[in-house]
Structure formats: C-alpha cells, structure tokens
Amino acid sequence: MKNKVSKKTRNEWCWGWFMVAPTIVGLVVLNIIPIFQTLYLSFFKSGAFGKGNVFVGLENYKTMIQDEQVWYAVRNTLGYTCLVVPVTIVIALLMAVALNGKLKGKGIYRTIYFIPMVAAPAAVTMVWKWLYNSQYGLINHVLNSLGIEKMNWIDNPKVALISISIIGIWSTIGYSMVLLLAGLQEIPRDYYEASNIDGASKVRQFFSITVPLVSPTLFFVLVTSIITAMQVFDVIYMMIDVTSPAYNSTVSLVYLFYNNSFKYSNKGYGSAIVMLLLLIIMIITVIQTKLQKKWVNYM
Amino acid sequence: MKRKLVSVLLCAAMITTLVSGCGNKNISSDEGTKKAEESGGDVTISYACWDSNQAKLIQTVADEFEEENPNIKIDIQVNGWDDYWTGLEAAATGGSLPDTFWMHSNNIYYYGSNDQLLDLTNYIEKSDQVDLANYPEGLGEIYNIDGKQYAIPKDYDTIALWYNKTLFDEAGLAYPDDTWTWDTLKDAAKKLTKDDKSQYGFCAGLHNQEGYYNFVYQNGGEIITEDKKSGYDNEKTVQGIEEYFSFVKDGLSPEIYDDQARAEAMQNGLCAMGLFGSWNLSGFATTDFMKENFDCAVLPSANDGTRSTIFNGLGNAISATTEHPDEAWKWVEYLSSKEGQERQAELGTAISAYEGTADKFAEAYPMFNTQCYIDMVEYAQIRPYSNQTSVWEDKAYELLKGAYAGKEDTKVACEKTAAMMNEALDAE
Numbered sequence: 001m002k003n004k005v006s007k008k009t010r011n012e013w014c015w016g017w018f019m020v021a022p023t024i025v026g027l028v029v030l031n032i033i034p035i036f037q038t039l040y041l042s043f044f045k046s047g048a049f050g051k052g053n054v055f056v057g058l059e060n061y062k063t064m065i066q067d068e069q070v071w072y073a074v075r076n077t078l079g080y081t082c083l084v085v086p087v088t089i090v091i092a093l094l095m096a097v098a099l100n101g102k103l104k105g106k107g108i109y110r111t112i113y114f115i116p117m118v119a120a121p122a123a124v125t126m127v128w129k130w131l132y133n134s135q136y137g138l139i140n141h142v143l144n145s146l147g148i149e150k151m152n153w154i155d156n157p158k159v160a161l162i163s164i165s166i167i168g169i170w171s172t173i174g175y176s177m178v179l180l181l182a183g184l185q186e187i188p189r190d191y192y193e194a195s196n197i198d199g200a201s202k203v204r205q206f207f208s209i210t211v212p213l214v215s216p217t218l219f220f221v222l223v224t225s226i227i228t229a230m231q232v233f234d235v236i237y238m239m240i241d242v243t244s245p246a247y248n249s250t251v252s253l254v255y256l257f258y259n260n261s262f263k264y265s266n267k268g269y270g271s272a273i274v275m276l277l278l279l280i281i282m283i284i285t286v287i288q289t290k291l292q293k294k295w296v297n298y299m
Numbered sequence: 300m301k302r303k304l305v306s307v308l309l310c311a312a313m314i315t316t317l318v319s320g321c322g323n324k325n326i327s328s329d330e331g332t333k334k335a336e337e338s339g340g341d342v343t344i345s346y347a348c349w350d351s352n353q354a355k356l357i358q359t360v361a362d363e364f365e366e367e368n369p370n371i372k373i374d375i376q377v378n379g380w381d382d383y384w385t386g387l388e389a390a391a392t393g394g395s396l397p398d399t400f401w402m403h404s405n406n407i408y409y410y411g412s413n414d415q416l417l418d419l420t421n422y423i424e425k426s427d428q429v430d431l432a433n434y435p436e437g438l439g440e441i442y443n444i445d446g447k448q449y450a451i452p453k454d455y456d457t458i459a460l461w462y463n464k465t466l467f468d469e470a471g472l473a474y475p476d477d478t479w480t481w482d483t484l485k486d487a488a489k490k491l492t493k494d495d496k497s498q499y500g501f502c503a504g505l506h507n508q509e510g511y512y513n514f515v516y517q518n519g520g521e522i523i524t525e526d527k528k529s530g531y532d533n534e535k536t537v538q539g540i541e542e543y544f545s546f547v548k549d550g551l552s553p554e555i556y557d558d559q560a561r562a563e564a565m566q567n568g569l570c571a572m573g574l575f576g577s578w579n580l581s582g583f584a585t586t587d588f589m590k591e592n593f594d595c596a597v598l599p600s601a602n603d604g605t606r607s608t609i610f611n612g613l614g615n616a617i618s619a620t621t622e623h624p625d626e627a628w629k630w631v632e633y634l635s636s637k638e639g640q641e642r643q644a645e646l647g648t649a650i651s652a653y654e655g656t657a658d659k660f661a662e663a664y665p666m667f668n669t670q671c672y673i674d675m676v677e678y679a680q681i682r683p684y685s686n687q688t689s690v691w692e693d694k695a696y697e698l699l700k701g702a703y704a705g706k707e708d709t710k711v712a713c714e715k716t717a718a719m720m721n722e723a724l725d726a727e
Contacts, residue, residue: 048413050392135569155556243505243556243696245704262385264690265409 035278042271053268060272070273072248073256074280076161080252081229083165084172088225089218091169092176097210099177100184110181114174121171125238128167129154132239154239160246167235172228176221183217184210215296223288230281233258253277342626343372347400349383352581356648363642364633371626384689391415396618398627402450404441404611404681405688411442411449412686417617418447422628428636434652437681438612450614451635454649456577457608457675458513459595460484466491466498466571466592475572479599481517481542484572488551491571496553502564502573503546504555505696505703508609508682509574513598515539516607522683527727529720530683531695531713540699541709548705556700565593574598577650577672580664584647590666597671610679612652691723 042060044053064070095113099106116124131138132153140150153163191209233254240250242259253273261270348354354377361373376397378386384406390396396415410416423429431439434452442450460475467474470490488500504510515522520536523529530536546552553569555561564570566588583589600606615634617627633639640653647663650672661669695716702712
C-alpha cells in the first residue's frame with residue numbers, strides 16, 4: 001500500500017530536491033570531491049605544477065608519523081583550541097545574557113562586539129602584531145610604565161601561543177555572542193516570571209533556566225567553534241615565520257600543511273597532514289554528538 | 300495592471316541591455332584579436348614582480364615603452380616575495396602565468412625544466428638589441444638550462460655594510476672602509492653597544508643572503524659544492540656561521556628573525572651597523588632619517604684579508620603559455636636593451652646588468668656611497684642555488700635558529716642542516 005506514491009507526493013519530492021540542489025551541488029563540488037582528491041593525493045609524491053605525480057603508497061603517512069613537527073602541530077592545534085573555545089564561550093554567554101536584559105543602547109553594543117568578526121583576519125593580525133611588537137608595541141609600553149618588564153609576545157616560544165589565542169578569542173567572541181543571543185530570545189519569559197515568584201536569585205535563574213534552555217545553541221556554537229579553532233591558520237601565518245624561534249611551539253596543522261604544500265612544494269605530504277587533521281576533527285565531533293545527550297535539552 | 304506592465308517593460312529593458320552589453324564585448328574582443336593578428340593591435344602584457352619600490356620606478360619605464368609602442372599596454376602586478384612564489388606556482392599549475400615576470404636563481408630550474416618558460420634562445424639570436432655577452436659572466440648562465448636561455452638578466456645585487464654615521468660620531472669611531480676586517484667590525488660593534496640594551500653595535504638578523512652567507516664565503520667555506528652537495532658540514536662554513544652568530548651570543552646584536560624587523564632596527568637607531576642588499580636602496584632613499592644618518596661601505600674582509608659578498612641577479616622571463624609572445628618579447632627586449640637598462644639605472648631601480656650602465660645607478664643615489672655595491676662585483680660570489688633551492692633554504696632557517704639563539708651548538712645544527720640539505724638535493 002505504501003509503495004504507491006501519489007503524483008502529488010512525487011511532485012513534492014522533485015521540488016524538494018530542486019530546492020536543495022544548489023547547496024548540494026555546491027557542497028559536492030567544493031567540499032566532498034576535494035576531500036577525496038586530497039585523500040588520493042596523499043598517496044602520491046607530487047610532481048612539479050601538478051604533473052608527474054608518483055604513487056608512493058603509505059610513504060607520506062610513514063614520514064608523517066616520524067616527523068616530530070607534525071606532533072608539535074597536533075599539540076599546538078589542540079592547545080590553541082583548548083585556550084580559545086572555553087574562554088570564548090564563557091565570555092560570549094555572559095555577554096549575551098547581559099545584552100539580552102534591559103540595557104540602554106544594547107543595539108550599539110551588539111554591533112561593536114560583532115565588528116571583529118567582520119574585519120579581515122589578516123588586517124586584524126597586522127594591528128595586533130604592532131600592539132605586540134617587543135620594542136615599540138603599545139602593550140609593552142604600558143607594561144613598562146607599570147614597572148613590569150617587557151615581554152617578547154611574538155618570538156618567545158612560551159608566550160606566542162597565548163598571544164595568538166588572545167587574538168583568536170578577541171575575534172570570535174562577537175560571533176558566538178550573536179548566536180547565543182538568538183538562542184536566549186527563544187526562551188519564553190514565563191519561566192523567569194514563574195521563578196521570580198518562587199523567589200529564585202539571578203544566579204539560580206542563570207544556571208537552572210538559561211543554561212539548560214540555551215544548550216542546543218550552546219552545543220552548536222561549541223561544535224562549530226572547535227572546528228574553526230582546529231583549522232586556525234591566518235593569524236599564525238601572519239604572525240610567525242618559519243624563522244621565528246616560536247615556530248615549533250605555534251605551528252598549527254593547517255599552517256604546517258600550507259608550508260609543506262606550497263613553500264616546500266610537497267603537496268602529497270601536505271595532503272597527508274590535512275587527512276590527519278580531518279581525522280582528529282571527526283573523532284572530536286563524533287564524541288561531542290555522543291555526549292550531547294547528556295547535557296543538551298531540546299525543549 | 301499598469302504597474303505590472305511598467306515593471307515588465309523595465310525588466311525587459313534591463314535584460315536587453317545586459318545581453319547586448321555582453322554581445323558588444325564579445326564582438327569587440329573578437330575584433331581585438333583579429334586586429335592583433337593583422338597589425339598587432341591593442342595587447343596587454345602583464346609583468347609580475349615582488350618589489351613595490353622598484354615597481355613604482357618600472358612604471359615610468361613602462362609608460363615610456365607604451366608611448367613608443369602604442370599598441371602594447373603594460374600591466375605591472377606586485378606581490379610580496381613569499382606570496383609571489385606561492386601565487387606564481389598556483390598560476391603555473393592552472394596555466395595562467397603572467398605574460399612576463401621576474402625570475403630568481405632559486406626558482407629558475409623548477410620553472411625552466413618544467414616547460415613553464417618560453418625558450419628565448421631564438422629571440423635573442425634574431426635580436427639586434429640583446430646580446431648575452433653584454434652582461435656580467437655568470438648572470439646569464441643562471442638562467443640557462445641545457446643551452447636554452449629562459450630569462451635575460453635584469454639587474455644584479457650585492458651586499459654592503461650599512462652604518463649609522465651619527466652613532467659612529469657619538470662614539471668617536473672612524474667610519475667603516477675597505478681596511479676593515481672581522482676583528483675591526485667586532486671591536487667597533489663592542490664600542491657601539493650600550494649596556495642597557497638601548498643600542499646595539501651590529502644587526503645580525505637570522506638571514507642568509509644579507510647575513511651569514513657572506514661570512515661563510517669570506518671564510519672560504521661554501522653552502523653548496525660544485526657537485527651539488529651541501530657545504531654546511533664544511534668546517535670553514537661552520538666557522539663563518541659561528542662568527543656571524545657570535546654577535547648575538549656576545550650581546551652585540553639583538554635576536555632578529557623577521558626580515559622587515561632588520562631594517563626597522565636600523566631605522567629606529569637600535570643598531571649601528573647591518574648588512575643590506577643593493578635592492579634596499581630605493582626604499583632607504585625615501586626615508587629622510589636614513590638619508591641623513593646612514594651610509595654604506597664594502598663588506599669587511601675575513602681576518603686573513605679574503606673578501607666576498609653574495610651576488611645575485613634577477614632575470615626577466617616570459618611565460619610559455621602567453622598568448623602574445625611577440626609583444627611580450629618586445630617588452631622584455633626593451634627592458635634588456637642598452638637603452639632600457641640605462642633608463643632603469645638612471646631611475647635607480649636596481650643595478651642594471653648591462654655592462655657599463657651600472658655607474659648610472661650610483662648617480663641615482665648620490666647621498667650614499669652607492670658605488671661600493673658595484674665595486675664589490677669583482678670578488679662577489681653567486682648566491683648558492685640548486686634545482687629547488689627554496690626547499691632547503693627555508694628549512695635551513697628552521698634548523699639553524701636554535702644555534703642562532705645560542706640554545707644549540709652551531710656545529711651540530713650545521714650538521715643537521717647538511718643532512719637535510721643533502722636529502723633535498725638527492726630528491727631533486
């Protein structure tokens with residue numbers, strides 16, 4: 001009985017496919033096909049100008065496992081993510097709650113906080129690089145006048161990743177905040193009114209009403225922030241050159257991929273590094289989707 | 300109803316203009332190519348380079364060239380050094396190289412041997428303006444692969460010692476001259492360094508061409524041997540590098556890793572001396588501070604009197620896939636001709652490669668002792684290169700920076716570099 005599909009339903013299906021076609025075609029052409037091409041390329045030693053690739057099997061992966069720089073990059077990428085994501089989300093959530101309340105000129109604040117997201121990362125980094133400049137930078141100037149010794153924010157291997165994370169946090173807070181703000185506005189006022197009558201404090205309201213009810217948005221923000229953070233490239237590329245002593249303690253997987261593929265013209269090896277990144281991101285995302293049942297509330 | 304009609308009409312009008320607009324374009328470009336075939340009509344030749352200071356001056360040359368050849372337009376495209384090569388490789392892979400562009404000894408083999416460049420041998424033979432005999436020996440050779448000439452020398456560059464006259468006067472020291480040796484340099488650097496680190500005697504940034512390469516060759520060492528093996532494990536190479544790094548270890552130079560920061564350290568009066576290539580002149584001459592306080596001199600010799608400076612020259616190349624090889628050649632021919640080379644020297648673009656035109660370059664920057672760059676050619680050493688120089692050259696920085704910062708023994712770091720470099724050379 002169910003096998004028979006009415007003409008109307010079939011028509012609806014056709015329209016459905018037609019409507020999503022642009023996105024699907026875009027995804028396939030721009031994302032899915034390149035993923036498989038990269039996987040394919042990672043088994044080759046690439047020749048000059050995309051010609052004369054030689055099949056080497058798992059050679060690139062073998063080199064990768066022995067390459068300590070790759071493991072530095074894994075460590076740095078995870079380190080950067082752990083520094084940026086929690087701080088961003090906590091600050092963004094607090095700001096979203098503040099801007100969701102009755103505040104004069106909150107439209108202006110929302111715009112201001114969102115601006116870093118609109119600015120080009122390269123330009124943002126250039127400005128920060130000047131602030132961080134060890135000789136003439138504003139930050140060191142202020143520290144100096146406070147009697148604190150100057151820091152080498154960019155070239156000191158122990159500090160550089162933190163400096164980079166600060167830029168990362170600064171530029172992503174606004175975006176996460178806007179998403180969370182949208183989530184907050186979905187929460188019905190009634191809950192707060194009811195809890196007011198019950199005499200709940202603001203803090204109690206935040207943890208018992210706001211956080212659970214905004215958790216679907218929070219989950220989305222968490223997943224996308226982690227993925228974006230794992231793919232960090234432009235800030236590090238603009239700030240740290242291969243000659244910098246902080247290179248090994250800041251190089252991210254994408255930056256390492258870029259250097260190997262384009263600086264050292266070894267696209268096969270670069271592809272292998274990207275496959276490793278893909279694998280790591282996939283594992284993290286799978287774990288997150290499994291864990292979401294524990295803490296995400298869908299109303 | 301009426302409103303609907305108006306909007307439909309408007310839409311129709313817009314669509315017709317759009318369509319006819321496209322149509323016109325097609326027709327005109329068709330005509331353009333036809334014209335080009337018949338009489339060499341309007342053709343745009345792109346010219347890519349990586350130095351924005353020089354690009355401004357070349358624009359003048361291009362304007363003059365366009366006046367003489369009204370059917371050819373020159374489109375100069377500038378991209379910073381690193382991005383230039385990344386972009387060029389991507390363009391070559393996609394088959395859309397600029398028509399003409401700068402070539403460097405680091406990359407010539409990669410592009411030439413992979414058929415990305417137009418073989419200019421026949422063009423040169425037919426030309427009455429370009430003869431490779433008119434360029435310094437060795438420069439033309441860089442761009443010759445198996446008897447095929449893939450680029451024509453554009454300029455050459457050497458490295459000189461720059462010093463801050465004001466700081467020398469303050470310290471009561473005599474300015475550097477050709478009697479200076481490594482010892483004199485170090486003594487002067489010690490006297491010019493202040494204990495509170497507000498001023499350093501020397502700027503020994505981590506740099507090869509404008510840095511330790513010069514010391515290596517002055518010491519009789521080499522970066523790459525004649526049979527294309529690494530020279531980093533050569534004892535004399537290690538000594539040369541050690542001497543250069545010692546300025547940082549002895550506190551006579553700040554640790555500088557960034558290319559731009561080296562020039563900044565000079566321009567801010569942080570360092571009293573530093574090594575800079577002749578290509579910096581056009582930039583230095585635009586800063587009043589540099590003009591008033593700085594001058595340059597030949598590089599100090601090693602203590603046994605051996606002199607050396609790293610010498611390199613760029614070339615103008617034409618893409619193998621260009622649609623207008625004849626027009627592109629005309630432009631490159633003009634740039635390489637005596638007239639074009641003289642003009643570039645006069646404007647102060649770079650030290651022109653054409654023999655006898657270099658002196659005009661010295662005249663372009665009378666405020667500095669520019670002549671010293673040209674004098675050094677006598678004993679200059681061609682910048683070490685192999686088929687894929689950039690692969691081992693940047694990796695070498697990665698391996699040497701530990702030793703540079705004094706965290707690793709220089710000899711150990713050099714041995715590691717040699718191993719990496721030999722591996723890279725074998726893979727070529």
